[in-house]
Amino acid sequence: MEQKVDIRELNERIQRESSFVDLISMEMNKVIVGQKHLVESLLIGLLSDGHILLEGVPGLAKTLAINTLAQTIDAKFARIQFTPDLLPADLLGTMIYSQKKEEFMVRKGPIFTNFVLADEINRAPAKVQSALLEAMQERQITISDHTYKLDRLFLVMATQNPIEQEGTYRLPEAQVDRFMLKVVLNYPKKEEEKLIIQLNLLKQFPRASAVVSPADIVRAREVVKEVYMDEKIQKYIIDIVFATREPAEHGLAKFKEMITYGASPRASISLAQASKAYAFIKRRGYVIPEDIRAVCHDVLRHRIGLSYEAEANNLTAEEIISEILNTVEVP
Amino acid sequence: MLKLKYLLLMLIPLCVLNPVLAQQVKVSASLERDSIWLGDQIRMILVAEYPEGVKLTFPEPKDSLGYGVEVLSRSARDSSRIGGGLIQMRQSYVITAFDSGPHPIKPFLFAGQANNRADTVRSNALSLFVKVPDVDLKKGFADIKKPYKAPVTFKEVAPWILGIILIASIVFLILYAINRRRKNIPLFTMPAKPKLPPHVVALSELDKLKEEQLWQQDKVKDYYTRLTDIIRTYLEERYEVPAMEQTTQEILSQFKGETTQIKGKLYSGLQKTLDIADLVKFAKSTPLPDENHFVMVHAYSLVEETKPETLETVKKQTLPNTETSVEKIISGPNEIEKQS
Structure with missing residues (x-):
């Protein structure tokens, strides 16, 4: 299907509309030292209307990052600590009886906000995870017989701790698939950590100021949707996703026994949306193969099922994705 | 009687x-x-x-x-x-x-x-x-002697040997066929043709592309796709870099620096060619005719000037005016005939 689009005009529009990206980045960089990939991933999720699953050890500024993002956008933020005794009602809200009015009233849960940090999502039982993930997908919540729409600007950033697995409830594959990106956080560099120490010792914590409104983000999302993606790029996405499903047919027979299931069609959609958002961040009105490669690991790493054989060989999803990118022909 | x-x-x-x-x-x-x-x-x-x-x-x-x-x-x-x-x-x-x-x-x-x-x-x-x-009864009875073992002759063993060889051959063929099938390789392949040097292939492909006059027929996207594929294939074969699986930035970063053969004008030309091609392929850009001409000239220069040293020496002995030869190749098919 040929898309009729004026790239020159689109580029100019993106130059105008994406000016806030630099402002948000600057404000976030004032507060968060390092973690540029996290900031970029948050922006991709924000602009492509996708949710983010974060994996990293404690203390890597996960909460601070999303809190700062909320401040820069002048949006509401809620942090929910997931625990084994958490109930869906604690998250979504419930009906409470008002003795004064002698009727049941709705008390909305913390999920009615713009940015949600679902901390250690795998500590809560499946029913709570399911309630959150359903809200993420449907963008609405039903309490009793009333359905409430969530804000148009709604971003969930869930975290998982990779080192403590005892007493956790592993997220089912079908639910993990609903996160557009899975971002793996690493420790800061030496210089960055030195700066973190200095800021903490001096008790000088810069505060981010609001530089953009939620309405601007919603408008920017519409522009992101218009970013041009050529058929060649679409074919490149399909080739990559199919390589995860049928590795042998893409010259990767060695992974045939290592992959139990490949990426879903939702992965193809997410890859396309995330690459469009990445192109927007880079001030471009069209997607190039570099954009696909930039977001590919984050989009695919939680969507590839590894076999016991792969685990025995210490083969990770990261390595498989890298190998696929090195094998699939770039248009 | x-x-x-x-x-x-x-x-x-x-x-x-x-x-x-x-x-x-x-x-x-x-x-x-x-x-x-x-x-x-x-x-x-x-x-x-x-x-x-x-x-x-x-x-x-x-x-x-x-x-x-x-x-x-x-x-x-x-x-x-x-x-x-x-x-x-x-x-x-x-x-x-x-x-x-x-x-x-x-x-x-x-x-x-x-x-x-x-x-x-x-x-x-x-x-x-x-x-x-004659039996000497004084010596007493002797045990019954076992039958003598007759030596095994080749005639007796030959059918077994042939049978084992036959079974082993069949087993080998079956395993070979399974292995080839797993690797998606046909059971019988024709012997590979001797591979032509990458610059010969690239120049031949460039000649074909030029003769097809794609951009003159408004098939600009096809023109740039073919051209960049020729360049990337040449770089892959010539320098053993996976250029076909790399993006423009990755290809350029491979040849960045003065130590590589592609430097100076060649590098900037390659960068310009790939950038224009990306715009055409992914952003519906329509370059000027001069740009279409430039990328072809540069592609010829890239191949001609990065040919292996030995061939370069031979070429210099036979065709001393290398730079003009490239320009004449670009200007038209008649000129190619004149040069040759």
Whole structure:
């Protein structure tokens, strides 16, 4: 299907509309030292209307990052600590009886906000995870017989701790698939950590100021949707996703026994949306193969099922994705 | 009485004529040896010589020749002309005996017939002595000896060896076929053609692309796709970098720096070509005709100037004006002919 689009005009529009990206980045960089990939991933999720699953050890500024993002956008933020005794009602809200009015009233849960940090999502039982993930997908919540729409600007950033697995409830594959990106956080560099120490010792914590409104983000999302993606790029996405499903047919027979299931069609959609958002961040009105490669690991790493054989060989999803990118022909 | 007279009258011609037939037919029986060990086997031969007109009937000994001599096997009868109008017929028998002592063999009777005359001729009698080994009873009884193991001959082993080779070949072929199938390789492949040097392939492809005049027909995207594929394939083959699986930035970063062969104007030209191509391929850009021309000129320059040193030297000896040759190749097909 040929898309009729004026790239020159689109580029100019993106130059105008994406000016806030630099402002948000600057404000976030004032507060968060390092973690540029996290900031970029948050922006991709924000602009492509996708949710983010974060994996990293404690203390890597996960909460601070999303809190700062909320401040820069002048949006509401809620942090929910997931625990084994958490109930869906604690998250979504419930009906409470008002003795004064002698009727049941709705008390909305913390999920009615713009940015949600679902901390250690795998500590809560499946029913709570399911309630959150359903809200993420449907963008609405039903309490009793009333359905409430969530804000148009709604971003969930869930975290998982990779080192403590005892007493956790592993997220089912079908639910993990609903996160557009899975971002793996690493420790800061030496210089960055030195700066973190200095800021903490001096008790000088810069505060981010609001530089953009939620309405601007919603408008920017519409522009992101218009970013041009050529058929060649679409074919490149399909080739990559199919390589995860049928590795042998893409010259990767060695992974045939290592992959139990490949990426879903939702992965193809997410890859396309995330690459469009990445192109927007880079001030471009069209997607190039570099954009696909930039977001590919984050989009695919939680969507590839590894076999016991792969685990025995210490083969990770990261390595498989890298190998696929090195094998699939770039248009 | 009268009957007896007639009978005598009929026997008289027979008594006169029979000795004549018997004189013409000679029969004999012989043994290879006179004596054998108990159970040993020996060949007995019967020979008859008779004129061509005589019809001779050979004796047909049964399985036993009497007195404990047994016939084990017999050969086919063999006849041959021995000259003088005589025919010699012979037959041999393998015989044995399991009783010790002398064994007489009765004469054999041969029946002959010629010109309505019949007679029988007797062979000589034979005697076969069967010996028993001397047993020293003083030494006591010895154990029964086990059968000797006969050495294995090649004739016996050959079918087994051939069978094993055949089964091994079939198993190997099946495994080979499975392995090829797993790797998605056809079972039988034609021998690969000798590979042309990358610059030869690239120049040939560039010539083809130029002749097709794609951008002149508004097929700009196809033109740039083909052109960048030619350049990337050339770089991949020439420098062994996975250029076909790399993005523009990754390709450029491979050749960044002064140490590589692609530097200065060549590098900036490559960068410009790939950037324009990206815009055409992914951003619906329509470059100017000059840019379309430039990328082709640069592609030729890139290939010509990064050819292997040896070929470059040869080329310099034959075509000293390299730079002008590239320009002339670009300007039109007629110029190529002039150059060559």
